[in-house]
Amino acid sequence: MRNIRFFLLLVLAAAVITLVSPVQADSATPGVLYQENFASNPQWTTNNPSSDYWDSTQEMYHFGIEPSTGNYAYSSAISFNGGSFTLEYDILFVQMDPGATFRLGFTGTDMDFNKGPNVITAFTNNKNGLIMVLHTVSPSAIQEEVTSELSSYGGQTVNFELNTTYHVKVDYNNDTNIITETVTNKQTGQPLWSYYITSQSPLKGMNRIYLGNVGDYGTMGLYAIGWIDNVRLTVPAPAASVTETQQPVITQPTYSINQTATTHPLVTYTPISTATKKSPIPGWVSVSAVGIVGFFTIIHPVQKKKR
Numbered sequence: 001m002r003n004i005r006f007f008l009l010l011v012l013a014a015a016v017i018t019l020v021s022p023v024q025a026d027s028a029t030p031g032v033l034y035q036e037n038f039a040s041n042p043q044w045t046t047n048n049p050s051s052d053y054w055d056s057t058q059e060m061y062h063f064g065i066e067p068s069t070g071n072y073a074y075s076s077a078i079s080f081n082g083g084s085f086t087l088e089y090d091i092l093f094v095q096m097d098p099g100a101t102f103r104l105g106f107t108g109t110d111m112d113f114n115k116g117p118n119v120i121t122a123f124t125n126n127k128n129g130l131i132m133v134l135h136t137v138s139p140s141a142i143q144e145e146v147t148s149e150l151s152s153y154g155g156q157t158v159n160f161e162l163n164t165t166y167h168v169k170v171d172y173n174n175d176t177n178i179i180t181e182t183v184t185n186k187q188t189g190q191p192l193w194s195y196y197i198t199s200q201s202p203l204k205g206m207n208r209i210y211l212g213n214v215g216d217y218g219t220m221g222l223y224a225i226g227w228i229d230n231v232r233l234t235v236p237a238p239a240a241s242v243t244e245t246q247q248p249v250i251t252q253p254t255y256s257i258n259q260t261a262t263t264h265p266l267v268t269y270t271p272i273s274t275a276t277k278k279s280p281i282p283g284w285v286s287v288s289a290v291g292i293v294g295f296f297t298i299i300h301p302v303q304k305k306k307r
Contacts, residue, residue, distance in 0.1 A: 033085070034078050034209060034233040046073035052211070060092075060227035065102050065213050068220045072111050072212030078233065080106075082204035084174040087119065088232045090186055092165045095225040096125045102224035104168075104211040105135075106233065112215035116141050117205045119179055121168050123224065129159040132193050134170070134181040142200040148193045158193040166192065174202055209233060 036042045038060050046052040048071035051064030065071065087106050096102070103113055105120035113120050116137030124131050132148040148158040160166060165186040172179045182194040209231060 030086075030234040030237045032232070032234050033080060034075060034231070036075070036231045038229055042075070044073045044075055047071055048073075055227065058227055060229040061231075062227050063102065063211055063225065065100065065211070065224040066220060067100065067213055067216045067218030067222055070212075070214050072210055072214055074111060074208045074210035074212075075231070076208075078207055078209070080204070080206055080235075082174065082202060084236050085172050086232075086234050087121075087170045087209070088168065088230070088234075090165055090167050090229040091123070091226060092229075093123065093160070093162050093224065093226040095223055096123065096130060096162060097222040097224070098125045099219055100125055100222040100224040101133075101213065101216060101218070102211070102226070103135075103213060103216075104209070104228065106170075106206045106208075107210055108205050108207060110214070111208075111210045111212060113137070114143070114215040116143075117203050119170055119172060119203065119206070121170060121181055123160060125224075128157055130161065132158065132160060132181070132183055134179065134195065134197055136179055136197060136199055136203070138199045138201045138203065139205055140201045144197040144199065146195050146197050148195070153195045155195075160192060172199075172203060177202060179203075 038054060041054045041056070042061065044052075044054070044061065048064075048069065051062075051066070052071060052073035053062055055062045061073070063073065085106070089104065091102075091104075093102070101122055101124040103120050103122045105113070105118055107113075107118035107120070108116070113122075113135060114137065117139045118135075118137050120133075120135040122133035122135060124133060128149050133145065134147075135143070135145045137143050146153050150157045160183065167184045167186045169182045169184070170179060171182075177199040178196050179199060180194065180196040183192045184190065185192055211228065
């Protein structure tokens with residue numbers, strides 16, 4: 001009977017140790033600041049509802065961008081306090097006249113691509129064909145821009161195509177001030193073009209996602225027409241936090257063999273290190289252990305009385 005009691009005490013001790021183990025927060029999911037798949041009306045604000053509107057049939061957002069009209073459409077207000085972020089969306093062009101440009105980005109209240117702060121992705125039609133653009137203006141009003149042309153980024157000129165859906169992704173790293181754009185064929189998953197620019201100062205002060213041509217004074221009557229979908233703005237997940245609960249300090253003796261006159265070195269026996277924490281045992285094991293202890297604690301006096 002003493003052996004049974006001793007065994008149950010060991011089980012109870014294991015259960016207690018499990019219950020006081022550190023608990024690590026789950027932080028694998030990035031923070032979503034804005035997300036819209038246009039399954040319903042997003043209620044974007046626009047000054048040109050005949051060209052920029054929610055298409056209920058396509059369940060996407062239609063745009064028709066014309067230079068020198070100052071048209072815009074933008075999301076509800078977004079709370080952004082600075083730091084790294086990722087902006088993503090899908091886009092399909094059905095028309096891109098020579099000289100026309102489409103712009104979508106994360107910006108401040110001005111929504112002027114010449115005024116900061118902003119990060120703008122653009123698609124245009126110039127002498128080198130259908131070209132992709134990454135543009136930014138820092139809070140200190142310094143502009144940086146790169147295009148998918150040989151003369152701009154140094155690689156082979158890359159063109160996008162009409163009637164093809166692309167996934168556009170822009171990553172901003174607040175630690176390095178590097179902004180990277182990647183354009184991928186949505187259907188095949190093949191990257192089309194990717195490059196980066198560096199902001200001269202940390203980006204902050206943006207509060208909306210917008211599309212439009214505010215600040216573009218090109219020739220009127222030229223259109224960039226198509227749809228956008230699956231707009232998403234996220235920030236990185238916070239670093240994993242570990243909450244430690246105070247555990248009892250157990251003093252264990254250290255055994256050693258003193259060095260003798262021979263050449264044998266000093267041998268020291270120490271407890272096995274517990275620096276590496278394993279995943280906690282499932283809670284049901286702990287509960288079961290406590291239940292077993294309680295069961296035998298109650299049953300034992302009853303059996304003794306029957307004797």
